[in-house]
Amino acid sequence: MKPVEIVYRYAGEPVSPRERPSDAAQAQRRLDDGNRVFAALFASGSPEGVPRVVIDVDSSDVGLTAAGPAAALQRPFAAVLGCADARVPIELIFNEGPNDLFVVRVAGNTLGGEVQGSLDYALDHLDDLKLIAVLGHSGCGAVTAAVDVLLNPRGYLTLASKHAVRSVVDRLHVVVHAADRKLKTTFGPDIVRHPRFRDAIIEIAVLTNAALCAHTLQQEIDLGGPAGMKVVYGVYVLEDRAVWAPRCGSDQVIGLATPPRDEAEFIGLADAVLRSKRISALLA
Secondary structure, X not given: OOOOEEEEEOOOOOOOOOOOOOOHHHHHHHHHHHHHHHHHHHHOOEOOEOOEEEEEOOHHHHOOXXXXXXXXXXXXXXXXXXXXXXXXXXXXHOOOOOXXXXXXXXXXXXXXXXXXXXXXXXXXXXXXXXXXXXEEEOOOHHHHHHHHHXXXXXXXXXXXXXXXXXXXXXXXHHHHHHHHHHHHHHHOHHHHHOOOHHHHHHHHHHHHHHHHHHHHHHHHHHOOOOOOOEEEEEEEOOOOOOEEOXXXXXXXXXXXXXXXXXXXXHHHHHHHHHHOHHHHHHHO
């Protein structure tokens, strides 16, 4: 792979901050556009030299200039619930800099109490916030652990004394069982003999988990959260650095998506995931 440059630039004087999105739709477009820039940076070399992206940093956001008695205010336009995996650098993925995103990271991007509390804080206190994005990623270790317990239940005994780890795995059982059932219903029970069966369950469960988390957050916001706040989701694919999210009734798979609203839409999403080139390639 050819070298690339991602530059966080402090020019020695204050820079004009990028205009904040005025609504959820603009915030989603900015994240999608930023991810396209990031993915394209690695996709092809530049004939004029090393491909380069420059992100100007406001000096006050990182404490490089005196801000008086008070620290700089938080002004993220989006909150992102992502996995703790070190291969998934949230700001880089979306081509953003300091103070642009309110990032919450936990193994498996699951909705535990601390995560929910952190997002509630953001909703209550951050005036520029317009969007919440739930971001899973391919090959997620937490989802993989839950899948391995499904395929070999005896392995659960190794988690007996690891209460914190077990709680993460337990939260993922529903989506893992749903992925397993969908594969067997669609392809028949012999699908378990396919050499990529385990991989397919993992990737379907990763997507389903992100969609379910986004659905849950949107339901709670609709019951009393800020007006106009939207929740979206997607999966960061490590191999090509793009955000992937199949849609019901659409061939679009790239970029963040709106979560299903009800059971029928979740069924439609499951069908769309199985039809996607990414999952079809695993089961070819």
